[in-house]
Amino acid sequence: MKTKIITTFSLAILTVFCFTSVKGNEPLTKKNPLSKETKMEKKIDSLLHLMTLEEKIAMLHASGTFTSAGVKRLGIPDFTSADGPLGVREEIVRNGWAPANWTTDSATFFPNGSALAATWNPKLAFRYGEAMGEEAHARKKDMLLAPAINITRTPLGGRTFEYMSEDPFLNGRLAVEAIKGIQTQPVAACVKHFALNNQETERGLVNVEVSERALREIYLPAFKAAIQEGHALTVMAAYNKFRGVYCAENDYLLNKILRGEWDFQGLVVSDWGGVHSTIGTGNTGLEIEMGSSGSYDKWYMATPLLDAVKAGKVSMAAIDAKVVRILRVMLQTSMKESATAGELNTPKHYKTAYDIASESIVLLKNDKQLLPLNSAKIKSIAVIGDNATRLFASGGFGAGVKTKYEITALKGLENKLGKSTSIQFAQGYSAKINREKKAIVSDPKLITDAVELAKKSDVAIVFIGSNRNYEEESIDRSTLELPFNEQALVNAVSAANPNTIVVVVAAAPYDLNEIKKNNHTIVWSWFNGSEGGNALADVLTGKTNPSGKFPFTFPVKLEDSPAHALKTFPGENHIADYKEGILVGYRWFDTKKIEPLYCFGYGLSYTTYAYSALTTNKGVYNKGDKIFVTVKVKNTGKMTGKETVQLYVSHLKSAVLQPEKELRNFQKISIDAQKESLIKMELNVNDLAYFDETSNQWVVEPGTYKIMVGTSSKDISQTAEITIK
Ligand code: BGC
Numbered sequence: 222m223k224t225k226i227i228t229t230f231s232l233a234i235l236t237v238f239c240f241t242s243v244k245g246n247e248p249l250t251k252k253n254p255l256s257k258e259t260k261m262e263k264k265i266d267s268l269l270h271l272m273t274l275e276e277k278i279a280m281l282h283a284s285g286t287f288t289s290a291g292v293k294r295l296g297i298p299d300f301t302s303a304d305g306p307l308g309v310r311e312e313i314v315r316n317g318w319a320p321a322n323w324t325t326d327s328a329t330f331f332p333n334g335s336a337l338a339a340t341w342n343p344k345l346a347f348r349y350g351e352a353m354g355e356e357a358h359a360r361k362k363d364m365l366l367a368p369a370i371n372i373t374r375t376p377l378g379g380r381t382f383e384y385m386s387e388d389p390f391l392n393g394r395l396a397v398e399a400i401k402g403i404q405t406q407p408v409a410a411c412v413k414h415f416a417l418n419n420q421e422t423e424r425g426l427v428n429v430e431v432s433e434r435a436l437r438e439i440y441l442p443a444f445k446a447a448i449q450e451g452h453a454l455t456v457m458a459a460y461n462k463f464r465g466v467y468c469a470e471n472d473y474l475l476n477k478i479l480r481g482e483w484d485f486q487g488l489v490v491s492d493w494g495g496v497h498s499t500i501g502t503g504n505t506g507l508e509i510e511m512g513s514s515g516s517y518d519k520w521y522m523a524t525p526l527l528d529a530v531k532a533g534k535v536s537m538a539a540i541d542a543k544v545v546r547i548l549r550v551m552l553q554t555s556m557k558e559s560a561t562a563g564e565l566n567t568p569k570h571y572k573t574a575y576d577i578a579s580e581s582i583v584l585l586k587n588d589k590q591l592l593p594l595n596s597a598k599i600k601s602i603a604v605i606g607d608n609a610t611r612l613f614a615s616g617g618f619g620a621g622v623k624t625k626y627e628i629t630a631l632k633g634l635e636n637k638l639g640k641s642t643s644i645q646f647a648q649g650y651s652a653k654i655n656r657e658k659k660a661i662v663s664d665p666k667l668i669t670d671a672v673e674l675a676k677k678s679d680v681a682i683v684f685i686g687s688n689r690n691y692e693e694e695s696i697d698r699s700t701l702e703l704p705f706n707e708q709a710l711v712n713a714v715s716a717a718n719p720n721t722i723v724v725v726v727a728a729a730p731y732d733l734n735e736i737k738k739n740n741h742t743i744v745w746s747w748f749n750g751s752e753g754g755n756a757l758a759d760v761l762t763g764k765t766n767p768s769g770k771f772p773f774t775f776p777v778k779l780e781d782s783p784a785h786a787l788k789t790f791p792g793e794n795h796i797a798d799y800k801e802g803i804l805v806g807y808r809w810f811d812t813k814k815i816e817p818l819y820c821f822g823y824g825l826s827y828t829t830y831a832y833s834a835l836t837t838n839k840g841v842y843n844k845g846d847k848i849f850v851t852v853k854v855k856n857t858g859k860m861t862g863k864e865t866v867q868l869y870v871s872h873l874k875s876a877v878l879q880p881e882k883e884l885r886n887f888q889k890i891s892i893d894a895q896k897e898s899l900i901k902m903e904l905n906v907n908d909l910a911y912f913d914e915t916s917n918q919w920v921v922e923p924g925t926y927k928i929m930v931g932t933s934s935k936d937i938s939q940t941a942e943i944t945i946k
Pocket of ligand 1: 304366413492493620694
């Protein structure tokens with residue numbers, strides 16, 4: 222049981238009602254043994270019968286910034302939450318947003334969402350969830366507001382760093398594992414933001430219009446997987462409207478799809494300040510209202526809801542249904558007996574952060590084989606750029622982590638090479654911005670000093686990119702341009718030292734055209750958690766062979782991206798009409814034959830891989846069959862490496878528009894130098910379905926499909942054709 226202050230009387234009641242054999246966070250679906258007819262449901266029923274209407278209503282809205290009320294006299298404790306997804310957020314005051322200034326609330330800072338996605342490693346996603354779950358449990362949180370899984374629809378999205386990918390399949394695989402990891406503890410994962418919160422611009426006003434097909438094929442699959450495979454106990458409704466109705470009270474999303482089709486039995490919480498009505502939310506909407514303003518008893522789901530029930534405008538049944546859902550989650554979290562107390566800041570958690578960071582770093586170019594750095598030959602390194610010494614655990618609007626420590630890139634290099642190599646630092650640029658996010662003009666001396674240092678060093682490493690003030694919640698970026706005069710810095714340093722390595726530290730696409738053209742050595746890192754600097758130094762020095770792959774497309778120019786090509790971002794008159802439909806991310810670039818700057822799935826290694834011998838177990842399949850695919854991948858270089866083998870499928874002749882290719886499976890494997898691995902992957906014929914808007918169902922069309930396997934979405938070396946009957 223989580224340590225809560227409870228009276229002896231309530232403890233007695235708790236013992237009667239709660240301390241029975243509820244084990245593990247079981248899937249909340251009707252097919253589950255813990256469904257309506259079970260002991261847990263009986264317990265919920267008994268509690269419900271003891272509650273007054275006032276007590277029920279008190280559970281439906283916040284009683285603190287991150288707390289909602291229980292019923293003390295019945296032994297139902299408060300329900301508490303904390304933000305993820307970068308780690309468990311620092312403690313803030315009960316009623317407000319100021320830090321509580323505790324000394325016991327530091328936590329591990331994990332790599333950001335797109336970094337996790339760049340690992341393409343579901344096992345790491347599980348470890349990430351597990352570590353965060355343990356930390357949330359140790360911090361006595363019942364619900365962790367993570368993972369954040371909205372689709373990266375535009376490269377400018379302010380929360381691209383928190384979200385994972387433009388691809389629903391990659392997104393879903395990682396989300397499922399992260400949720401399972403979190404819920405190894407008596408902590409509910411809260412998948413957010415349901416749904417279609419793909420932009421920050423006017424996020425509280427914008428109405429998203431999207432075709433049913435794109436909804437089903439692009440925007441919902443990761444949520445569906447989160448519920449049906451990850452068994453997430455809670456969901457956060459998004460700020461925006463969908464088809465004219467706020468997500469917090471959207472009957473179609475919440476009742477027809479989430480609770481109806483997907484059989485979700487857990488609770489839906491609002492985003493903070495995301496509830497807009499009493500009667501609508503009361504009748505068709507979510508369970509718990511969070512983050513509204515004014516005194517708690519005036520909130521939509523407080524006294525106004527009580528009055529609406531008394532006036533017969535919201536039914537008692539609707540209120541009971543909400544309370545039942547909340548209790549169902551509580552019985553698996555706050556009211557659950559737990560053998561462990563969770564743990565914070567353990568070496569294991571920092572190792573998880575390190576491993577994710579190590580596998581997330583993307584090698585973009587290594588034309589001169591300057592990497593890995595030859596430390597025997599290199600006597601001096603110029604470390605240049607504000608990002609080499611910057612911390613990323615917090616900053617900007619939105620949740621951060623008060624981390625116990627964070628290794629900067631400079632510190633990482635010093636840890637690794639400091640004894641044998643002279644490492645000197647020059648700031649290179651100033652990252653100060655004004656309120657419009659325009660860089661405040663840097664002192665030209667910053668570049669002059671950097672050039673001087675670069676000239677006298679064997680190697681110059683320029684750390685550019687963005688930071689947590691530049692990429693943040695609540696505002697989208699206005700341009701892909703590199704900020705802070707960074708291009709000028711890169712040009713000047715590259716001219717001064719032929720051995721210049723560019724390291725971009727950022728978490729969303731930027732304009733790297735010039736750097737790609739002019740620079741020979743480029744590495745991409747992220748807001749990479751507490752161990753980010755150590756992980757990066759290990760990649761630069763070759764202890765780690767880079768294996769990250771981009772989870773989204775980098776356009777050559779903004780107008781190449783679908784939402785920008787069709788001018789549907791950020792929308793007009795508060796309407797964002799997703800006219801690109803299913804052609805999001807690489808689906809658009811490939812289908813429209815637009816060359817990206819860096820494609821989805823791109824990332825090099827210090828070794829090379831050769832693909833051969835793609836096979837499928839049959840040539841012709843029936844609906845319901847499994848397709849078994851094998852391919853050989855040989856590490857043809859000199860260093861052990863991890864490769865992500867990507868499997869895409871395309872439907873060659875369809876009655877409707879089909880994307881050129883879609884990711885349907887992937888596998889990350891480690892292969893020793895000169896060794897060959899046989900990779901086995903499977904997919905269901907049913908996975909080849911598209912959502913047919915005429916019949917409103919998933920349809921597998923008969924015909925010929927192409928299976929494509931390769932090292933990125935544009936580098937496909939093995940193909941096979943199969944027929945579906
Ligand atoms: C964000 C959520 C977050 C909540 C509480 C909102 O502004 O959209 O993701 O969980 O605040 O901090």
